[in-house]
Amino acid sequence: MNATPSATSRSTADLAARAAELDAADPLAAYREEFQLEAAPGVSAYLDGNSLGRPLKATSTAVERFITQEWGGRLIQGWTHDGQGGDGGRTGGWMDWPTDLGDLLGRVALGAGAGQTVVADSTTVLFYKLARAAVAAGRAAGHDEVRDEIVADTDNFPTDRFVLEGIAAETGARLRWIETDPAAGITPEQVTAAVGPRTALATFSHVAYRSGHLADAAAITAAVHDAGALVLWDLSHSVGSVPLALDEWGADLAVGCTYKYLNGGPGAPAFAYLAHRHQGVLRQPIQGWMGHADPFAMGRGYQPDPGVRQLVSGTPPIVSMVPVRAGLEQLQRAGIDAVRRKSVLLTGYALDLADELLTPHGVQIATPRDPADRGGHLTVRTGSSGVDFREATTRLWGAGVVPDFRAPDGIRIGLAPLSTSFGEVLDGMLALQQIVRNP
Numbered sequence: 032m033n034a035t036p037s038a039t040s041r042s043t044a045d046l047a048a049r050a051a052e053l054d055a056a057d058p059l060a061a062y063r064e065e066f067q068l069e070a071a072p073g074v075s076a077y078l079d080g081n082s083l084g085r086p087l088k089a090t091s092t093a094v095e096r097f098i099t100q101e102w103g104g105r106l107i108q109g110w111t112h113d114g115q116g117g118d119g120g121r122t123g124g125w126m127d128w129p130t131d132l133g134d135l136l137g138r139v140a141l142g143a144g145a146g147q148t149v150v151a152d153s154t155t156v157l158f159y160k161l162a163r164a165a166v167a168a169g170r171a172a173g174h175d176e177v178r179d180e181i182v183a184d185t186d187n188f189p190t191d192r193f194v195l196e197g198i199a200a201e202t203g204a205r206l207r208w209i210e211t212d213p214a215a216g217i218t219p220e221q222v223t224a225a226v227g228p229r230t231a232l233a234t235f236s237h238v239a240y241r242s243g244h245l246a247d248a249a250a251i252t253a254a255v256h257d258a259g260a261l262v263l264w265d266l267s268h269s270v271g272s273v274p275l276a277l278d279e280w281g282a283d284l285a286v287g288c289t290y291k292y293l294n295g296g297p298g299a300p301a302f303a304y305l306a307h308r309h310q311g312v313l314r315q316p317i318q319g320w321m322g323h324a325d326p327f328a329m330g331r332g333y334q335p336d337p338g339v340r341q342l343v344s345g346t347p348p349i350v351s352m353v354p355v356r357a358g359l360e361q362l363q364r365a366g367i368d369a370v371r372r373k374s375v376l377l378t379g380y381a382l383d384l385a386d387e388l389l390t391p392h393g394v395q396i397a398t399p400r401d402p403a404d405r406g407g408h409l410t411v412r413t414g415s416s417g418v419d420f421r422e423a424t425t426r427l428w429g430a431g432v433v434p435d436f437r438a439p440d441g442i443r444i445g446l447a448p449l450s451t452s453f454g455e456v457l458d459g460m461l462a463l464q465q466i467v468r469n470p
């Protein structure tokens with residue numbers, strides 16, 4: 032009827048042309064095709080890859096192959112040899128997977144030399160093991176003054192805070208909380224002001240799960256070390272999207288997820304890093320047979336493995352490591368620096384769209400504007416728009432646009448560089464604009 036397009040449809044066409052240009056210029060665009068995009072035909076914009084990554088096609092093949100050939104074919108022998116006529120010792124069987132996969136992860140994503148990383152358990156459990164070990168070391172250090180304080184920040188991910196509360200109750204350690212701005216994150220100055228001669232452990236998230244703020248890990252690690260304490264980094268929201276340099280920072284301890292940007296699948300095992308210099312010194316509390324120096328000796332008395340394997344407690348989740356390996360192999364091919372370059376473009380693009388489409392309606396942006404200060408996701412808040420973002424998220428999911436809601440009033444737009452296109456970001460932001468315009 033109306034031959035003249037409205038201003039809105041004109042600008043939508045311009046926006047679509049710009050998104051198509053960005054996708055055409057994206058050197059990582061082909062990696063997106065490696066995911067099982069067709070498995071979710073109703074999803075036009077998946078903006079939650081920071082919470083649960085998509086599956087790769089290669090993951091289906093690898094899991095099928097593992098079940099039929101390795102589990103089905105080798106049965107119990109799979110634990111101790113690699114099918115090459117192993118001798119019952121550790122020659123590449125599943126027993127070695129926690130440390131082999133840990134080494135791959137260290138090389139591809141963590142900036143960690145071999146022999147310092149294991150894959151096991153959940154992030155929560157590994158966080159407990161490392162934090163508890165650090166608190167025990169603070170008591171046993173034989174310093175003039177006992178170190179019996181844990182420094183953490185109030186905006187850290189709930190599981191970390193809850194575990195620390197439990198450790199404080201269990202050990203009598205005192206928790207010293209730094210109040211962080213939920214729209215920003217932890218700074219080196221705040222850390223310097225909070226740590227002291229009583230600090231045993233300081234622990235923070237590298238990328239804040241709400242705002243997406245990227246902490247200055249090198250400076251914060253140095254500030255904690257100046258006070259003579261240990262630092263434990265939670266890398267759940269940075270691993271696979273932000274380059275990490277654990278060895279270079281001089282980090283002591285770290286944990287993180289593999290089901291977010293690493294695409295390991297729901298409940299995929301977590302990882303823990305224990306720097307070489309602490310191995311044989313720090314003792315984690317869950318002493319199990321799989322962390323014993325000789326698991327099959329079945330002898331009396333616990334003898335921890337002298338290396339990072341001590342962090343393993345019970346039988347490792349081998350089947351769940353198969354998708355993690357597939358994700359890491361893809362990341363290795365793409366390269367974390369290229370991933371970060373795309374991540375910065377994606378978050379910058381989403382910020383520009385938010386400025387154009389959402390902030391005129393009162394929506395607030397809760398993510399730092401300087402790319403050096405942010406990780407891989409963007410959070411927008413209700414602000415003065417008056418829109419209930421919890422309900423808006425439900426409506427978006429119904430329309431095939433999948434970000435997530437974070438209380439009290441945030442919508443998190445996760446941009447997984449290997450699986451998210453610029454077109455998807457535009458679709459998602461336009462859908463949110465529709466809701467904000469017609470609440």
Ligand SMILES: *Cc1c(COP(=O)(O)O)cnc(C)c1O
Nearest residue numbers: 153154155188236240265267268
């Ligand atoms: C996702 C996330 C976790 C999750 O812990 P699980 O034990 O895997 O449930 C922990 N910490 C942070 C910072 C996270 O973002």
